[in-house]
Structures are given as structure tokens and as C-alpha cells.
Amino acid sequence: MAAKQKFYVVWAGRTPGVYASWAECQEQTNGFDQAKFKSYETKAAAETAYREGWKKHWGAGKSGTTSAGAKPRSSASPASAEAVGEIDYDSISVDVGTNGNPGPVEYKGVDTRTGEVIFAVGPIRKGTNNLGEFLAIVHGLAYLKKLGSDKTVYSDSVNALKWVKQKEVSSTLPRDESTKEIWDMVDRAVSWLRTNAYKNNVLKWQTKSWGEIKADYGRK
Secondary structure (H helix, E strand, O other): OOOOOOEEEEEEOOOOEEEOOHHHHHHHHOOOOOOEEEEEOOHHHHHHHHHHOHHHHOOOOOOOOOOOOOOOOOOOOOOOOOOOOOOOOOEEEEEEEEOOOOEEEEEEEEEOOOOOEEEEEEEEEEEOHHHHHHHHHHHHHHHHHHHOOOOEEEEOOHHHHHHHHHOOOOOOOOOOHHHHHHHHHHHHHHHHHHHOOOOOOEEEOOHHHHOOOOOOOOOO
């Protein structure tokens, strides 16, 4: 089934406006300091949001969020709801691309500020979105540890963030010959988490406030 088209509002970027593809949005925002953008399901909603301005839509007070830059208190866990504030651009953002769920899986990590791809893996023969997100986060942590870096890692997957915190996964994907590749990778990632310490923050990317994560494959 073809992915449903989204429309992207760029309030702060090289050329602000409404764009009909994620690629066009990235052209305006990648490497642009303090870029402000967000996706919408219809062109009409995007045009309305653009006219009303970012203060009403980008990090504005819905579901306990606040205007960009504010840092409200929250009792929620990091895996479920981060307090929405400014993006830490000195970070890595990860995301997964799938063709069916389950299906072939690939993932990548990018520089949050520039969108430059730092690592990319796949396609893996068969897996799920959440397992791919989990692998991407752990890959990012292992990469940063080798560099001696304490940069933040962003993911937009609540489940994967929870699994990283718990150092175990809970997936219904069967273990069989078709899924052996991804399960072998997941088992190694779990082992890495259990035998390595890290100081990096692993945070939820706030899509509703910040727009699509910089590593997004644009397949939604």
C-alpha cells in the first residue's frame, strides 16, 4: 500500500513555506541552526499552521508541552514523555526504514544538526520497526563510546527506548531461519548494553513539536 502523503511546514529554514515532500523539507532544514518544521496530514492544515506561526504549533502548549525553549517539569519517564524544550543539536538521531512490518529492515544514524549520515545498516532480511529502532539506538551508543563522546542519542520509538533502558527486548517476532539475522544482531546489542556503561542521554524525539526526526526515511 502506498504511503499516505504528508505536507511539511517550515517556519524557520532556508526558505520558509509549505512543502509536499520530506526531501524538500530536508533541503530547507538540514544544517540550518534552530530550524523549525512539522508535518501535517493535509495541505490545508499545513497552510493554516504556516499562517498562524510556529509559536502556536511548534512546541506550543498541547499535551503538557510548552513553547520552544521552555523546560517544564515532568514526572514521566524518559521513554514515555520527555519534557519538550529545545533540541540538543549536538547529538545523533536514529531511525528505521521498513518495507512491511515485519519485513526488510534498515536503519541509520545522522548528525542532528546537519543531517549527515554517520552510519547505515541494512537491509536486514526480516524484522520489525521496533527491533530496528532498538538496534539503531544501541549502534549509536556503541559508536559514541568508541569516540569517547557523551552526545545525546534521539529516537522517536517509545518501545525501543524502553527496551534500551531495561536492557532487554519484548517482541513477538518469531525466531526462525527468516529472522535469524536480526535476532542475532539484537542478542549482541542486548549483550552490549549489559556489559557496557555509558553517560549519554537517550531521549525521545518530540515529533509533534519538532517535526520528523532528522534520520527519517520519509516512508510514513
